[in-house]
Amino acid sequence: MANRxxxxxxxxxxxxxxxxxxxxxxxxxxxxxxxxxxxxxxxxAVYTARSSLPSFDTLKSSPNGQMIRVHAADGTVIVSLGPSYGEWIPYSQIPSAMREAMVAVEDRRFYSHIGVDPVGIARGLQVSFQRDKRVAGVSTITQQLARNVFLTSNRSYGRKVREGILALAIERKFTKDQILELYLNKAYFGGGAYGIDAASRKFFGHPATNLTLPEAAIIAGLVKAPSNYSPTADAAAAVDRGRVVLRLMQQQGVPGASEVGPDDVRAVKLAPEPMQNSVRYFTDWALPQLEMLIDETVEPLEVWTTLDLSMQRSADAAIRANTPGGAQGALVALDRGGEVRAMVGGKDYVASIYNRATQATRQPGSAFKLFVYLAALEAGRKPDDQVVDEPVTIEGWSPRNSSRRFSGTIDLRTAFAYSINTIAAKLGLEVGFGTVADMAKRFGITTPINTQPSMVLGTSDVRLIDMTRAFASISQKGVAVTPYGITRVTANNQVIYQHQVDTSRVLISPQVAAQMTDLLQTAVNTGTARAAQIGRPVAGKTGTTSSNKDGWFLGFSSGITTGVWMGRDDAKAIPGLQGGTAPARAFAAFMRKAVANRPVEQFDTEVTLPDWQLEPDDEAYYGNADAGAFVDADGNPVPPEQQQSDAPRGDDDVPPPPNTGDPNAEQQRLDEEWLDRVTGRAPPRDARDARDLPPQRRPDGPRDPAFRQLPPGQRDQDAPRPNQ
Structure with missing residues (x-):
């Protein structure tokens, strides 16, 4: 009992x-x-995923997204949009330095793990509990391939699980060499470049097969953060990251890495980034048209365009060199069929992507008189018809000429050449302002056009490309010209779109087109557009709006039609800007190079210069360029007191001679002082100045009758009159 x-x-x-x-x-x-x-x-799950994986060949031929490469007329690639893919580089042709660099920085245990790295996963889980519960860590190359090809970059536990399953499946289906080949040809390296070949060509200017070890180190370093380390974003950061990769390669004993120093990476020459300047104005205008031309949205596209790179460079240089400070300039050049050979939408695309050639709407000034005279010629008027330049009032509107004077009886050719406003107003009234508006619409003006009397002076806003199109239709003898920039589109070497030029639509008769060309070439040869002369036949017209806000010149020669506009985006006045100055000079600078290799082409009618134009004094009687409309932005007349101070005095502003009522008493002063103002010359201040003048211009020298051009009512009957 005791033991119990x-x-x-x-x-x-x-x-x-x-x-x-x-x-x-x-x-x-x-x-x-x-x-x-x-x-x-x-x-x-792994073997189910493995069975659903595409074959190796299928993965090689399936880019992630649609690439669009745009070619100039000569085949040169001018811009690549969307993802950029280079040539597929087989594993055996990938430089060993590139393979080793990628493994060293992204997955040093690549050849030993089964697709996932337990050490990396453990580190990722630890960090995820320390940073907002986000999964973080170093994915293996296989996991990155799975994410790049099959998954999104969304960070979540579920995505990491799917990524791991796919990585294991990929390792079961493909060899390590195949996985690395897929990864190096599909990884994103920044700057729109997918794959090492695209990256090598973009950043170093040569194929990936020629990569050196320092270059390979730079490319391998981009994968971690392409947006931050890309040479296009930060060249210094890209080089510094390449030095980090080199150090890792050296630590892991990569053959040849010890022979390369940090300075060798720093010495790598990066390919210059292509200038995204004026050519982008053209591509920004042309490429959106693809949606209407083709249905393909997946396959890579090759887009062949009309752009002539030589002309584009000349256009860019002409606008930069001639546009006044503080102003913007735009230029469009069309070939016979409407091919856009050059397009400049501003002085600097990087500073402003706004395309003033296709998007801006501005008043054209006297350039709009093209449609006024077309309507008159179609109604039966002839270039030699006599008209009277005199005061006129239409519905309370009284246009005035920029020269502040009236020339009396002249012909239509002269009135157009010197852009006489009163004659344009009379012609508009004669044919009907609605008829003029219809003519403008017929020739491709797509913006609204008012039918107030002042519309004949260009008070309705228009686009430069539309105005250029209208002048091109004149150059083609009245056949409608439609601007286009895309000639053909190919996908997988198959043509899926081919442009066809339509020459079936006739706007006006060839006879009317020839008469209009007669007037246009007179404006260049003897009138407001003499600055546009290039040593071969040119037909064109200037345009200047009130207060020098806009300057235009549009013309054609040897099959090329070019329109130039200059002005400020805020529509403020630019002192000295007229269509016959900077815009005409830009036109001439561009066209001399644009048509240099084209044969000289004569127009149907030739302008014979009058005798007084053939004298040693080559300045015309009427002066230089068209000043504009003398109306405000709403088409209302500018009061005379404002015309003197605010409205422009154009290059053709020739003040009328003083009218004392006594022609005999004023004859000597008219012959000397007024003539000097007409020709733009200052009167001689002393005997030395007088001796420098030609004999017929000296106060005491003989007078040439050709220089005695007096206003109507005071002209010498023996003096020759302008006869354009």
């Missing part, structure tokens, strides 16, 4: 120990069962 208590005390703990053992056994059993089931589920 001791016996009970020894056996008391047994039931509790057995219970914990049973719990442990059940826990282990459940854990093992769960692990086995999880492993079985993982194996099933």
């Amino acid at each position: 208590p001791r016996t009970r005390s020894r056996s008391a703990p047994k039931p509790q120990t057995s219970r914990w053992r049973r719990i442990l056994k059940w826990t282990v059993a459940i854990g093992l069962t769960t692990a086995v089931m999880a492993a079985l589920a993982l194996v099933i």
Whole structure:
């Protein structure tokens, strides 16, 4: 009996120990069962994913996104949009330095793991609990390939699980060499470049097969953060990152890495970034038209355009060199069929992508008189018809000429050449202002046109490309010209679009077009547009709006039609800007090079210069360029007191001679002082100045009758009159 208590005390703990053992056994059993089931589920998931993976050849031929490469007329690639893919580089042709650099920086245990790296996963889980519960860590190259090809970059636990399953499946289906080949040809390296060949060509200017070890180190370093390390974004950061990769390669004993120093990476020459300047004005205008031309949205596209790179460079230089400070300039050049050979929408695309050639709407000034005279010629008027330049009032509107004077009886050719406003107003009234508006619409003006009397002086806003199109239709003898920039589009070497030029639409008769060309070439030869002369036949017209806000010149020669506009985006006045100055000079600078290799072409009618134009003094009687409309932005007349101070005095502003009522008493002063103002010359201040003048211009020298051009009513009957 004495031993029983001791016996009970020894056996008391047994039931509790057995219970914990049973719990442990059940826990282990459940854990093992769960692990086995999880492993079985993982194996099933991996092999299911493996069976659904595309073949190696399929993955090689499936780019991620649509690439568009745009070619100039000569085939040169001028811009690549969307993802850029280079040539596919087989594993055997990938430089070993490139393979080693990528493995060193992205996945040093690449050749030993099964697709996922447990060390990397553990590190990622640790960081995820420290930083906003986001999964972080170093993915293996296989995981990155799975994400790049099959998944999104969304950060979540679910995506990481799917990524791991796909990585295991990829490792079961492809060899390590195939995985690395796929990765290096598909990874994104920044700057729109996918694959090492695209990256090598973009950043170093040569194929990936020629990569050196320092270049390979730079490219390998881009994968971590393409937007930050890309040489196009930060060249210094890209080089510094390349030095980090080189150090890792050296630490891992990569052959040849020890022979390369940090200075060798710093010495790598990066290919210059292509100038995204004026050519982008053209591509920004042309490429949106693809949506209307083709239905292909997946396959890579090759887009062939009309752009002539030589002309584009000349156009860019002409606008930059001639546009006044603080102003913007634009230029469009069309070939016979409407091919856009050059397009400049501003002085600097990087500073402003706004395309003033196709988007801006501005008043054209006297350039709009093209449609006024076209309507008159179609109604039966002839260039030699006599008209009277005199005061006129139409519905309360009284246009004035920029010269502040009236010339009396002149012919239509002269009125157009010197942009006489009163004659344009009379012609508009004669044919009907609605008829003029219809003529403008017929020739391709797409903006609204008012039918107030002042519309004949160009008070309706228009686009430069539309005005250029109208002049091009005149150059083509009245056949409609439609500007276009895309000639053909190919996908997988198959033509899916081919442009066809339509020459079936006739706007006016060839006779009217020839008469209009007669007037236009007179304006260049003897009138407001003499600055546009290039040593071969040119036909064109100037335009200047009130207060020198806009300057235009549009003309054609040897099959090329070019329009130039200059002005400020805020429409403020620009002192000295007239169509016959900077715009005409830009036209001439461009056209001399644009038509240099084209044969000289004569117009149907030739302008014979009058005798007084053939004298040693080559300045015309009427002066230089068209000043504009003398109307405000709403088409209302500018008061005379404002015309003197605010409205422009154009190059053709020839002040009328003083009218004293006594022609005999004023004859000598008219012959000398007024003539000097007409020709733009200052009167001689002393005998030395007088001796420098030609004999017929000296105060005491003989007078040439050709220089005695007096206003109507005071002209000498023996003096020759302008006869354009």
